[in-house]
Amino acid sequence: MCKRVLSGMRPTGRLHLGHYFGILCNWVKLQHDYECYYMSADWHALTTDYADTSKINENTLEIIADWIVAGINPEKSILFKQSEILQHSELFLILSMITPLGWLQRCPTYKKQINEIKNKNLNNYGFLGYPVLQSADILLYKADIIPIGEDQLSHLELARKITKRFNNFYGTNFTEPREIFTKTPRIMGLDGRKMSKSYNNSIFLGESSDTLKYKVKNMFTDPLKIKKTDPGHFKNCVVFEFHKIFDKYYKNKQNKCEVGIIDCTKCKNQLIEMLIEFMRPLTDKRKRLISDKAYLEKVLKTGRKKATETANKTMEEIHKILKF
Ligand code: TRP
Numbered sequence: 001m002c003k004r005v006l007s008g009m010r011p012t013g014r015l016h017l018g019h020y021f022g023i024l025c026n027w028v029k030l031q032h033d034y035e036c037y038y039m040s041a042d043w044h045a046l047t048t049d050y051a052d053t054s055k056i057n058e059n060t061l062e063i064i065a066d067w068i069v070a071g072i073n074p075e076k077s078i079l080f081k082q083s084e085i086l087q088h089s090e091l092f093l094i095l096s097m098i099t100p101l102g103w104l105q106r107c108p109t110y111k112k113q114i115n116e117i118k119n120k121n122l123n124n125y126g127f128l129g130y131p132v133l134q135s136a137d138i139l140l141y142k143a144d145i146i147p148i149g150e151d152q153l154s155h156l157e158l159a160r161k162i163t164k165r166f167n168n169f170y171g172t173n174f175t176e177p178r179e180i181f182t183k184t185p186r187i188m189g190l191d192g193r194k195m196s197k198s199y200n201n202s203i204f205l206g207e208s209s210d211t212l213k214y215k216v217k218n219m220f221t222d223p224l225k226i227k228k229t230d231p232g233h234f235k236n237c238v239v240f241e242f243h244k245i246f247d248k249y250y251k252n253k254q255n256k257c258e259v260g261i262i263d264c265t266k267c268k269n270q271l272i273e274m275l276i277e278f279m280r281p282l283t284d285k286r287k288r289l290i291s292d293k294a295y296l297e298k299v300l301k302t303g304r305k306k307a308t309e310t311a312n313k314t315m316e317e318i319h320k321i322l323k324f
Contacts, residue, residue, distance in 0.1 A: 005034045006143035008041040011059035015066040016202035018187040018195035026147035026182050028071040036077040037141050047127045061296045065289040080303035087311035091136035104128050108154045135159040138177045140311050146177045150185045170321050188241045206286030209276045216272045221264040228263035246274040
């Protein structure tokens with residue numbers, strides 16, 4: 001049987017270059033060789049955003065549009081909305097019976113977010129169970145390969161442990177899923193921290209040329225390089241980090257900067273050109289797609305049908321295994 005790929009993202013707003021280089025470029029590659037399921041994890045969004053659900057649906061359409069903009073082909077991959085496939089919730093319930101509480105309480109992302117996120121009350125049962133729902137997503141499609149960002153690793157480790165425990169209890173042989181990361185799992189934001197919407201340091205997919213210019217002009221460079229002839233220290237330079245991504249000859253630029261034959265303004269202008277060239281087709285495509293709600297809904301409808309078929313098959317099998 002063809003190996004399956006499954007991944008998802010919470011529909012929490014526009015996607016940026018961190019998503020693109022950290023996750024989506026793998027999604028795009030995998031669709032040529034595998035049966036790929038990509039879902040908008042709206043129930044996962046609900047675990048933290050339960051108090052205000054008004055944006056979740058709209059965000060799902062936006063995220064589907066952004067995936068297509070990034071190169072996901074809805075004719076090849078199955079794009080769907082988690083909450084439209086009710087079997088996720090049934091399998092979540094079943095897996096929650098065999099998941100020890102301690103595994104969830106010790107999960108590093110859980111502990112970190114409980115400590116860091118202060119503007120939402122995360123003392124809810126659903127948030128603790130977040131990785132169990134994620135395990136259900138994976139097992140429901142018997143997915144082998146899970147292309148994710150680094151921040152999801154501890155959830156994937158739990159998914160493996162839960163699958164193993166299921167296999168031990170019921171004598172089954174479900175595959176333990178394997179994560180894959182891109183070459184550039186961590187993209188720096190405009191301010192040198194990790195690119196993240198909540199830090200307000202992102203370059204979004206489909207950004208206009210003017211905004212790109214503005215954002216690059218305001219990027220930090222090495223504070224010790226003031227004049228062109230000052231030797232640059234590229235380790236402290238955000239602009240250099242972007243050159244590394246967009247220019248395979250970035251080492252030439254590194255040399256020029258270090259020996260003092262290029263200044264920061266010129267270097268920024270070169271980056272602006274590359275960024276605009278990279279972004280232009282995405283921006284055009286995004287403009288067309290984002291207003292075509294009917295098309296996006298059609299994509300989801302097709303995805304729903306296909307995902308339901310696979311989910312039904314797995315649940316039938318699980319009912320038999322559990323003697324229900
Ligand atoms: N938790 C993931 C995130 O926030 C989204 C997600 C939900 C997911 N279910 C999944 C990713 C299953 C991979 C596999 O990014």
